[in-house]
Amino acid sequence: MDGSGLVTNPPPQTVERPVSIHGEAEIALKVLGLEKVFRSGLRRRKTAAIRGISFLVRRGTVLALLGHNGAGKTTTLNCILGLVKPDAGQVSIFGYDHRQRSSRAKVGYLPERPNFYEYLTGRELLTFYADLLGISPRERSRQVDSVLTTVGITARADLRLRKYSKGMLQRLGLAQALLGAPELLILDEPMSGLDPLGRREVRDLLAGLRDSGTTVVLSSHIVPDVEILADEVVILREGLLVATHRLDALPRDCVYEVRLGELPTGDDAADVLRACRVVRGRGGGGPALVESCTPVDLARLLDVCSRTQIDIHSVQTRRHGLEDLFLEVMGEQKVPLC
Amino acid sequence: MLRRIRAVALNTYRETVRDRIFYLVGLFGLVLVVSSAVLAPLSVGAQEKIVIDVGLGALTLFGLLVTVLVGSNMVHKEQDKRTVTTILAKPISRREYLLGKFLGLSLTLVAMLAVMSALFVAVILATPASFGIRYLAAFYLAYIELLLVTAAVVLFSTVTSPPLAAVLTLTLFVIGHLSESLRSFGALLGSPLQARLAELVYYLVPNLEMFNVRGAVVHGDTVSGEHLLLATAYGLGYTALLLIVAGAQFSRKELR
Known part of the structure; x- marks a missing residue:
């Protein structure tokens, strides 16, 4: 990103170059010319979800994808994680192609409105995710306790998830994303479902992670949250990247x-x-x-x-x-x- | 890799246990006891055969019920509730995940068949019949058959909706048991087209009769080691093939 101002209404074709160039080693996430068209119904009607989106995320920074519902934020994140296969474009995570399984080893992900196995307790769920990350049993127990404390649900850790409130599930989602000390956190609407106090706690937590060097990519349509957390913002509209901005370059008049x-x-x-x-x-x-x-x-x-x-x-x-x-x-x- | 697959498998097993799927085992026991109590007196001199026949049949049927009920919805439910997204965002491949789900359901079937077999043996011992080692071969082949059916339901559940996956699996089960008869019937019809069609079905659909040794066991015949080996290789080979196709199919899925 050039960090200097607006990039309004770019052409919908694939963007060949990222919007700014940084040293490769500094880059946590590189997204180049990402495109996705969904087909639905019997006639396979096409809907372009994202059109030629490119951006870079530097290590240790917070980048926010901002846009209305349906702007393409979640599709962009899903493409990055390989949950949705892009029609065109490239994604690399710490230099690894995102289609490689190992590229996700250092990534923590919180989906929008997270849903988990209701028959498990919070602790069992986190233990399961720790196993998926290949964390050793001794370390697993320590990390599970640690993330439970971090998100403030230790007291409810042994309750079945069907008894969790929406806010508690959001916190648990954040806890599973923090397992394995990820270097890149991808958070889809991390503050949704939280009460004002919860939002503030999550904001503080994310700010702390950013300060400790974790790279964060988050999507949101809550502007004040983004303003507090993000270093850079990418604004999406109808699947197009319409503006990028460094927040420290915003006018403060x-x-x-x-x-x-x-x-x-x-x-x-x-x-x-x-x-x-x-x-x-x-x-x-x-x-x-x-x-x-x-x-x-x-x-x-x-x-x-x-x-x-x-x-x-x-x-x-x-x-x-x-x-x-x-x-x-x-x-x-x-x-x-x- | 094994650790990740094991984690998914154990979690799937835990899900079926906590979903109280094992209540079906109690129903099996009830069917077994009631049928032996009601049917046996009606067939003088054939009480042992009736109990064994009904028991082995019920064992396969209840196993099939669990496979279809759980398997047809297993993957779809995770997509629908979006529990799969946080799992696949971890460093686990889709094939590993699917294999884990399959093994978890297979583990459930092992546990169920073990309990049902124990109940079966208990009922046999309560009647004048005696327990024979040949029953173990019948239990074992029933399990191999259910493994194959589980792989089929996993494949169907990755390409279609749960109800359709259930119907397709049940159809496969029925045709799989009738494929040899269908082939013979097709040859008798006199039309080359029908004969070829029956032949095609015979070669496409797994021959599940290979795992059905109920008749032999009921009549006191032993099941040869050769047959056990052949049936095992056939069953596991088919299972692997179905899982490979299911893995390829699931890898292409969009998980929105």
Whole structure:
């Protein structure tokens, strides 16, 4: 990724090169020109799920796939893991072709809405997954205890899974993904099904993993979570990669939202309002919501209101952020740039 | 590789145990006791034969029931509930996974047949009949037959829906027992097309009559070692072939 801005509406054909180049040894995951068409029904009607998606994930970073439902996030992750066979494109995980079994040895995966064997207890399930990873019996027991503690379900570890809540299953899913100390975590909507406290705990956990050098690829449509966790974001729309961005390169300017009793009038007020974005109340009369752009504009607006004795109900600060970028890329809202 | 396959196999076995599939064994025991109590007095002088015939038949039938009930849904259920995705995201190949599922169900059948055989022997000992070593050959061949049927149901379950997989497996079981008769019948019909069709079915469908030594055992005949070896090689060879096809088919599946 170039980390500098938007890549809007790329052509749907296969992308030959990744969006940025890093040293090969630094790359945890390389996805080049991934395409997948699903065929369904008697007539084998074609639906293009992803169209020529390419991106790189550097070791120790968090990359988020962002997009609405049906944008192609889960299909991309499933293609990476070999659960779905791509029609075109290449995927390599730590330099190994993703079709090789060994490429998944260092990968932990949490699917969206994870489902597990209900007849097992949490501990039995994790022991089963540890066996699949080839972890020795002594180490297995230690690791199972460790991940149970990490996700905070040790007290329920010996309950059958049919008694687990959705949030607990999500935590258990995360626990199985953490077994074997994976170097790459692929998480499909990791925060879904969790209450606010659970979301915060998972966010903190993922931030801790990132800080300890684990590479994380996650999909989400919850922008604030992504904004907190991710280093880089890939925005998908209708199977196309429409934007990539480094989050540290996002503009961090502030906008101010001012709620007024009614809009100020007069020539000097008109001058001020031209520099602002009036969200509500332009027609005059009644309460107004004004989005000012710069601190200078805000000061002038407040001055006009003070002189014309307009009520100021509130002044709120809002940062330009990923949500604005996301909405802009999706063509849903144009945010005035300061 | 063995460790991964063993993990899937043991888990599949645990699933069948916890799904209370072994309740069927109790039903088997009931059928055995009731049939020997009801049928034996009706056939004076043939009580032993009746008990053995019904017992061995029920043993195969109940084994078949478990194979079809569990096997037809085994892979599909995991796809449907998406429990398979987290498993196949680990370093295990799809063929290893499928082999593990097959071995797990085979293990269930071993356990079931062992318990049913023990019940069978207990019922025999409770009647004037005596236990003969030839019964073990019948148990063994019933197991080899069920292994083959299990491989078939695993294959069908990878290519079609559970109900259809069950129907196909039962059809295979019936035709497999009738294939020799079908071939002879086809030859008698006089039409070359029908004769060829019957011949084709004979060669395509496994000959399950090879594993049926009930008649011989009931009449006190011993089963030759040669037949046991031949039947074992035939059964395991067919099983391996079906599993190879099933593995190839499952490897192509999209697991969304």
